[in-house]
Amino acid sequence: MNLNELTIKQAHEGLKKKDFSSVELTKACLSQIKKIDDKIKAFITVTEDEALKKAKAVDKAGDFSNPLTGIPAGIKDIFCTKNVRTTIGSKILENYVAPYSGSVIKKLEDQNYILLGKTNMDEFACGSSTETSHFFQTKNPWDINRVPGGSSGGSAAAVSANQCIYSLGTDTGGSIRQPASLCNIVGLKPTYGRVSRYGVIAMASSLDQVGPMTKTVEDAALVLEQIAGLDKNDSTTLNKPVPNYSAEIKKDIKGLKIGVPKEYFIEGIEPGVEKTVKEAIKKLEDLGAKITEVSLPHAKYGLAVYYIIMPSELSSNLARYDGIRYGFSAQGENLMDQYLKTRAQGFGAEIRRRVMLGTYTLSAGYYDAYYLKAQKVRTLVKQDFEKAFEEVDCLVTPTSPTVAFKLGEKTDDPLTMYLSDIFTVSINIAGVTAVSVPCGFSQPKDDKKELPVGLQLIGPQFAESTILRAAYNYEQATDWHKKKPIVE
Amino acid sequence: MALSKEEIEHIALLARLGLTDEEKKKYASQLSSILDYVEQLKEVDTDGVEPTAQVTGLENVMRQDEMEKLDKETMKKLIELAPDKEDNLIKTKSVF
Numbered sequence: 008m009n010l011n012e013l014t015i016k017q018a019h020e021g022l023k024k025k026d027f028s029s030v031e032l033t034k035a036c037l038s039q040i041k042k043i044d045d046k047i048k049a050f051i052t053v054t055e056d057e058a059l060k061k062a063k064a065v066d067k068a069g070d071f072s073n074p075l076t077g078i079p080a081g082i083k084d085i086f087c088t089k090n091v092r093t094t095i096g097s098k099i100l101e102n103y104v105a106p107y108s109g110s111v112i113k114k115l116e117d118q119n120y121i122l123l124g125k126t127n128m129d130e131f132a133c134g135s136s137t138e139t140s141h142f143f144q145t146k147n148p149w150d151i152n153r154v155p156g157g158s159s160g161g162s163a164a165a166v167s168a169n170q171c172i173y174s175l176g177t178d179t180g181g182s183i184r185q186p187a188s189l190c191n192i193v194g195l196k197p198t199y200g201r202v203s204r205y206g207v208i209a210m211a212s213s214l215d216q217v218g219p220m221t222k223t224v225e226d227a228a229l230v231l232e233q234i235a236g237l238d239k240n241d242s243t244t245l246n247k248p249v250p251n252y253s254a255e256i257k258k259d260i261k262g263l264k265i266g267v268p269k270e271y272f273i274e275g276i277e278p279g280v281e282k283t284v285k286e287a288i289k290k291l292e293d294l295g296a297k298i299t300e301v302s303l304p305h306a307k308y309g310l311a312v313y314y315i316i317m318p319s320e321l322s323s324n325l326a327r328y329d330g331i332r333y334g335f336s337a338q339g340e341n342l343m344d345q346y347l348k349t350r351a352q353g354f355g356a357e358i359r360r361r362v363m364l365g366t367y368t369l370s371a372g373y374y375d376a377y378y379l380k381a382q383k384v385r386t387l388v389k390q391d392f393e394k395a396f397e398e399v400d401c402l403v404t405p406t407s408p409t410v411a412f413k414l415g416e417k418t419d420d421p422l423t424m425y426l427s428d429i430f431t432v433s434i435n436i437a438g439v440t441a442v443s444v445p446c447g448f449s450q451p452k453d454d455k456k457e458l459p460v461g462l463q464l465i466g467p468q469f470a471e472s473t474i475l476r477a478a479y480n481y482e483q484a485t486d487w488h489k490k491k492p493i494v495e
Numbered sequence: 496m497a498l499s500k501e502e503i504e505h506i507a508l509l510a511r512l513g514l515t516d517e518e519k520k521k522y523a524s525q526l527s528s529i530l531d532y533v534e535q536l537k538e539v540d541t542d543g544v545e546p547t548a549q550v551t552g553l554e555n556v557m558r559q560d561e562m563e564k565l566d567k568e569t570m571k572k573l574i575e576l577a578p579d580k581e582d583n584l585i586k587t588k589s590v591f
Contacts, residue, residue, distance in 0.1 A: 104572075106573055106576065198551070199551055213549065213550070239558065243549070243551070308535065311532060311535050315533055333578075334578075342588040342590060346511040347511060347512065347513035350511055350513065351513030359518070360522060360525060360526070363503075363526060364526055366506050370509060377533070382547055383547075384539050385546070386541075386546060421529065422529060436550075438551055
């Protein structure tokens, strides 16, 4: 086995026992990037020299007591990383070198992690396929004619193709879970406020959350333990103890009550995905879980709520890109002209579309009909989950209604693209937690190729231990996560 | 719900977003189809339902109003990021 194929857990044990060095581990990842990233295009920036220098220093210090020390990670290009270019996949920040590291990156730096580089993403995390990136399209390692999902598509592809040991992503409506599902890796969206967003470029602030993208459930638990917790620089983080997730997940799931929301098995879901997920649910039952049907009556409104709240908050957050303080700046005749040109040339088509939409739904005369109405339905969506969690410990659904679709297939029709998020957005709307774990393979409607399917486990706020435990028990009883793409 | 060219121009100006004529046409039809899609929320009865802005129930998180001093290196870098500058200041076109 090559070193770049290791999980965090395996790499950590190897480093501790001095089976190999952090330099060797880092070189293995860098060599995989060199070998296949021309095809996959997962990385916007590769920090080879800095990574090797850091690994050398870590080896010299020789203290591998923390599970992330000396382990190479690819980080989504939405995280501010000090002195490293941070583009958010946009022309407007194409040359932006972050003058500081955000809180989560600072935590990883304090544990002497190795930054391999920054991974590609949809511009400002707006997309479900990584095709809106200003730089290039990332390919799915399982089929390079298909999308890796998005917006954290570069992260998912890099982990799946063993270009790094793990990655960090962000999830506003499914941007960790959906690409994890399409690339056969594990992706966790923690509860809103569980992980600090300070130094993470804002998309939609009432929905954004940071989370791990890993090869195994145990790795996701290990990363979450390191990054979760209160941060004085993010007033939405909560002062709640961070459980020992990696120990909690190893308990069994005998008697665990798992609900299957009937609204999630609807028309539009690929038959193969439905079949695969139903088999996975049967497996959870075999492992001792008690499966019952539940109802989330407002689930069908989740996407409409999302496509009001998200663009509204996005348009507000993106007002700061004025071409004056940092980022791309166009020449204009006067201040207004400079604003108009900077934002016309600096933002891509999907961003301009969403900023227009958000500006409209927040504008005078329309605020009540759109944003306020959406926030009220948001309350009902949230209450659906609360009621369901009075009956069951967690919920199980497909992560995505389809397997990976073809590049370019949905780029002309925004609404069709938005439907990729139909099973994931409600989780952000309610602020609860969910994880996607590999659960099998299925053929797309247009091909004989078998592509990965993800199982989504949803828990109440701060029940990461519960969903990770269910996911871990399922993963240990199956081999899906061990299947790797062959990139030639 | 169809948006007029005037409405599109008004929104673009509010958003400080320069648009070409072609984009105005494209966005008028695309925004209309998205707005048609979200119209479905009208069928939900929300009488007496409070809006949710903060999902975990936190409110009014306070801190001391204290200044944090940045190190000189970071301050220098922050100024360097500006597209147009003079001495230690960020330069902008006149507002009026």
